Amino acid sequence: MIKVGIVGGTGYTGVELLRLLALHPEVDLVAITSRGEAGTLVADMFPSLRGKVSLKFVDPKDAPLDRCDVVFFATPNGIAMQQTRQLLDAGVRVVDLAADFRIQDVGVWEKWYGMTHVAPDLVAEAVYGLPEVNREAIRHARLVANPGCYPTAVQLGLLPLIEAGCVDIDHLVADCKSGVSGAGRKAETHILFAEASDNFKAYAVAGHRHLPEIRQGFARAAGREVGLTFVPHLTPLIRGIHATLYARITREEDFQAIYERRFASEPFIDVLPPKSHPETRSVRASNTCRVALHRPQGGDTLVVLSVIDNLTKGAAGQAVQNMNLMFGLDECIGLSHVPVLP
Amino acid sequence: MIKVGIVGGTGYTGVELLRLLALHPEVDLVAITSRGEAGTLVADMFPSLRGKVSLKFVDPKDAPLDRCDVVFFATPNGIAMQQTRQLLDAGVRVVDLAADFRIQDVGVWEKWYGMTHVAPDLVAEAVYGLPEVNREAIRHARLVANPGCYPTAVQLGLLPLIEAGCVDIDHLVADCKSGVSGAGRKAETHILFAEASDNFKAYAVAGHRHLPEIRQGFARAAGREVGLTFVPHLTPLIRGIHATLYARITREEDFQAIYERRFASEPFIDVLPPKSHPETRSVRASNTCRVALHRPQGGDTLVVLSVIDNLTKGAAGQAVQNMNLMFGLDECIGLSHVPVLP
Amino acid sequence: MIKVGIVGGTGYTGVELLRLLALHPEVDLVAITSRGEAGTLVADMFPSLRGKVSLKFVDPKDAPLDRCDVVFFATPNGIAMQQTRQLLDAGVRVVDLAADFRIQDVGVWEKWYGMTHVAPDLVAEAVYGLPEVNREAIRHARLVANPGCYPTAVQLGLLPLIEAGCVDIDHLVADCKSGVSGAGRKAETHILFAEASDNFKAYAVAGHRHLPEIRQGFARAAGREVGLTFVPHLTPLIRGIHATLYARITREEDFQAIYERRFASEPFIDVLPPKSHPETRSVRASNTCRVALHRPQGGDTLVVLSVIDNLTKGAAGQAVQNMNLMFGLDECIGLSHVPVLP
Amino acid sequence: MIKVGIVGGTGYTGVELLRLLALHPEVDLVAITSRGEAGTLVADMFPSLRGKVSLKFVDPKDAPLDRCDVVFFATPNGIAMQQTRQLLDAGVRVVDLAADFRIQDVGVWEKWYGMTHVAPDLVAEAVYGLPEVNREAIRHARLVANPGCYPTAVQLGLLPLIEAGCVDIDHLVADCKSGVSGAGRKAETHILFAEASDNFKAYAVAGHRHLPEIRQGFARAAGREVGLTFVPHLTPLIRGIHATLYARITREEDFQAIYERRFASEPFIDVLPPKSHPETRSVRASNTCRVALHRPQGGDTLVVLSVIDNLTKGAAGQAVQNMNLMFGLDECIGLSHVPVLP
Secondary structure (H helix, E strand, O other), X not given: OXXXXXXXXXXXXXXXXXXXXXXXXOEEEEEEEOOOOOOOEHXXXXXXXXXXXXXXXXOHHHOOHHHOOEEEEOOOOOOHHHHXXXXXXXXXXXXXXXXXXXXXXHHHHHHHHOOOOOOHHHHXXXXXXXXXXXXHHHHOXXXXXXXXXXXXXXXXXXXXXHHHOOEOOOOEEEEEEEEHHHHOOOOOHHHEHHHHOOOOEEOOOOOOOHHHHHHHHHHHHHOXXXXXXXXXXXXXXXXXXXXXXXXXXXXXXXXXXXXXXXXOOOOOEEXXXXXXXXXXXXXXXXXXXXXXXXXXXXXXXXXXXXXXXXXXXXXXXXXXXXXXXXXXXXXXXXXXXXXXXX | OEEEXXXXXXXXXXXXXXXXXXXXXXXXEEEEEOOOOOOXXXXXXXXXXOOOXXXXXXXXXXXXXXXXXXXXXOOOOOOHHHHHHHHHHOOOEEEEOOOOOOOOOHHHHHHHHOOOOOOHHHHHHOEEOOHHHHXXXXXXXXXXXXXXXXXXXXXXXXXXXXXXXXXOOOOEEEEEEEEHHHHOOOOOXXXXXXXXOOOOEEOOOOOOOHHHHHHHHHHHHHOOOOOEEEEEEEEOOOOOEEEEEEEEEOOOOOHHHHHHXXXXXXXXXXXXXXXXXXXXXXXXXXXXXXXXEEOHHHOOEEEEEEEEOOOHHHHHHHHHHXXXXXXXXXXXXXOOOOOOOO | OEEEEEEOOOOHHHHHHHHXXXXXXXXXXXXXXXOXXXXXXXXXXXXXXXXXXXXXXXXXXXXXXXXXXXXXXXOOOOOHHHHHHHHHHOOOEEEEOOOOOOOOOHHHHHHHHOOOOOOHHHHHHXXXXXXXXXXHHHHOOOEEEOOOHHHHHHHHHHHHHHHHOXXXXXXXXXXXXEEHHHHXXXXXXXXXXXXXXXXXEXXXXXXXXXXXXXXXXXXXXXXXOOOEEEEEEEEOOOOOEEEEEEEEEOOOOOHHHHHHHHOOOOOOEEEOOOXXXXXXXXXXXXXXXXXXXXXXXXXXXXXXXXEEOOOHHHHHHHHHHHHHHHOOOOOOOOXXXXXXXX | OEEEEEEOOOOXXXXXXXXXXXXXXXXXEEEEEOOOOOOOEHHHHOHHHOOOOOOEEEOHHHOOHHHOOEEEEOOOXXXXXXXXXXXXHOOOEEEEOXXXXXXXXXXXXXXXXXOXXXXXXXXXXXXXXXXXXXXXXXXXXXXXXXXXXHHHHHHHHHHHHHHHOOEOOOOXXXXXXXXXXXHOOOOOHHHEHHHHOOOOEEOOOOOOOHHHHHHHHHHHHHOOOOOEEEEEEEEOOOOOEEEEEEEEEOOOOOHHXXXXXXXXXXXXXXXXXXXXXXXXXXXXXXXXXXXXEEOHHHOOEEEEEEXXXXXXXXXXXXXXXXXXXXXXXXXXXXXXXXXXXX
């Protein structure tokens, strides 16, 4: 059994980790920390976990995290970078669900996240936890930077074309729609029900923090910088990301075959038949990404549709997938959920 | 392995059965019938099942239902009563998720359902599949009448008081709110998104078919007829029933203790601490019923709050629970889902 | 033209007042105050008002409120009681949309609202602004206490029966469902979209502040105290209250006729035909209350359904209706909106 | 007073027309037709209209349409083209809210709409009813083809750039999100609440009927054919379209100034400050279109955000605007609604 600790268990990625780990047959939940809720039963805050999780939140300073095999950080940005070294030194492996170790260029990270990085050497060591790209490195990693939700959907949607070198990588467009849980469980006005329900809007069009993360992934695949216009939208869904991706063809290929080959052995990527329209609910509460390819009117523009559950494949599910890889388990253990539809 | 057939797999109770049975370790899905969709892959109609269910819908006349161990009817009312005898004769056990065998008084059934019953003797044999009431009988039943969604929530909420004989059973009130999936996957105008979203209304106040079913259950417990005002409401949720139940006290008791004792060994009933407010999402996509008890201002009226997922404990989950009992399995097998929150 | 000031214009009742008053032909909007947003264009905070309202929020201390003809308080509880005397002394009439002047028994108010009242004499002077009960008094009032949203829906739904003296007033039940805007525009976790969407729950079953207000109204009509169980529920709607009201018959009457007579000349009350099911959207964004009467199975219990828009008839619309009365205008001016459906 | 008839009043554009026309000071509603609902009070089908519209639906053959001044067709495609000639011959002016007269190239129309056009000469006469483009022609038109909802949002969003000739018109992208009311009030499974709520998907990526309509409008402005990738998405909103539009810059300009000049005197177009994020609710139930311009990271791609209410500016509101123009009224009469927020 893998002894697991969670730092910061009161947000949505935290409760989603608990939903997945509570039934994971190889996991022993050891500690869940929260400053504000120390002493509270986890199941009192999240009644969905009654009978499933018996732990109380503990204050970080009292948590036996250094006796865990792995610690997940489900914290705001800037926390994991302060605490990871001590855990690694104690032989604990770390999966950070925040952004602290996602971007290799520390200067870029500091610009977009507005803080000074306190552990640049760990950034260099960290493995970007997108199994479909870095599976082998993840198996041996001490420290995994779990990808962001938009970057997961967008990279899984466009990497096959970029790797194949058959589209114009200077003018990619990613028009992305996210459920409101992607904004976290924070008391902020703009994500109130009466604001976000029956309403739709773009946000952060000038620049969103996931932009450099996506560009980094694309640059690795392409061998050079890419041009990407990324527009996120707040959508009245609880869970789900739908990425609508536009790429201009530069070389004719059997594009559908490219996707099918690229993801043939991927347990969590489902390439739909051509001209399909994946729905976000078709992956709700599961770790699956579904991708479909279109070429409208046979023109020169490909449209790729990519859907994930932002809390599962876009966060906690992918983190568990990474843990499974890090500990030599079957990658799919604890992640076999059938999506909840309707 | 239990060989399972499903008659009528294209509605919401059908796809929910498939979600649960696809991962049930003791079940072998043999056949799913549909007249209209024969030949279609189940996963083409419900992409959430891609990679989980490989069957095609088959025409009822071609389905090897008589070679199954158990057949679930997820059909409109009036179908199961026509086909059950043949299956029972072939040694197949039957769970009907529709209403054909729920009401022992065939005359009452015919009045509320507007048809002539073709198998009254089977009604007499059928066991009402509420495990919290009929567990032993279910274990030995050939034919189980799976309860309605409202009757499940209301009976689990009020039976402890009725059995204890401490409330006025002539003037019970059940004010119930159901998610729209309770109306089924039928192309009807009033349940369109643009009609039912951001809207709330009562319906069938003059009389709903679940009323005689609830009264029957209460009468069994009380030993005489009861008086019940039952008002269902259509609520902009996909899944979930919230029953708000009002009963006037006739004898002082430790009411909380009555509930805790009554449900002490029930795996799917969660009695919350006094004065709790259970949310429908706290049971979303799970087979759990959560119940909480209030006595506002210490007055003479008890308020019981009872929540279930109408498609799970209110339909398909309870059907699987009944199947587990009928085949001598652990009652909880295949039903351990953690509710999906958020 | 009536010179109007609004204190506290940044919440939902504030923006709803602005929606209504911006097109009111007899109103001149003079000042809208906000401590936090002083200097901000109202239309920058609420873009729906671009081109309709050109004012900026002003700090309360700079606002020329004493030169207004009427000031609306759209503030949290406890503000209006501090500022009303000065305005009245300056000859300004006041409509308080909060609860400061709603409850005549100051001791009761202080218990439920948890503060000491600083102007008990003004409570005595204040007129409770339910025009269907107090129309004449409102015409001459200097100070109107605008009713709460639940009290409006519940009183309009049950007063005809209580006034007629034909139901058991010791055991009334009001099962009420409110849209989330009723909780205000406050950054609180439980009303986030990802918490309140696709979810349903009761709250404050032990006791809600609107309970004493409803009881006061009923007691006035009945001439004695009444017994009421009031259970509010948070419903995934933006706007709308649906009250489902239960009363036991003590004397046979033509109940439908009682309602039709009682509300025959009321411009904003629509008594539906018997056995109707009013939907909340049928009054969305309008000042109308629709009421329907049921007697299920001809039993001894009446079920009354009452719907309003909590922000309009339940708050700002009723406040404008009161203003119209106070200034001798046609009661309906500025309130002729056709409900928005779908 | 303008005598108005409506053909096909039972859909969403019909009831929206009624919402607007019921309070229009210059309109006398004469007849509303419906085959299926003849004899039913309009307000029985749409209780939001109780007290506002006293008409009954009449069978088309009994309707005195030829005595109207103007007839609106709120019918499925293919109806207006059959009945318009007779009305025009009787001196009645016609506004068709369906697509029969929108596309000048009858061959293109027949291909996309799958029927033979029975009145090609009327297509030639019809004026495309986008006042921001064809105001003068509309004033004198006998027959106005009211634009589609997507075409309204997309054209208003991109025409300024196309007219200015400063973007690459061979590779425009329109990623559009529509509320579910855009699919009409038809009993179809995919738009049920339990299917469309908490769900997001693209549809008709291979080709949507509004594509040729948008291309026609762009070609008129550009003087030649344009290349456009148009992807519509079904969004869990009741009302609202959000168009996210991408255009590559070919010549530097003050793009914001182009929009402000282009729409300076347009009463229903609101150009927001640069870098704004218009929300669909900011135009809910109003005839306004709000547009905002972005140039992310100062790159070569412009992102234009355009929002309308699909039933108002995208259908019935624009139809009333056209009627106002056709009859020499102030263009804004009856259309001054403040958007409903929240």
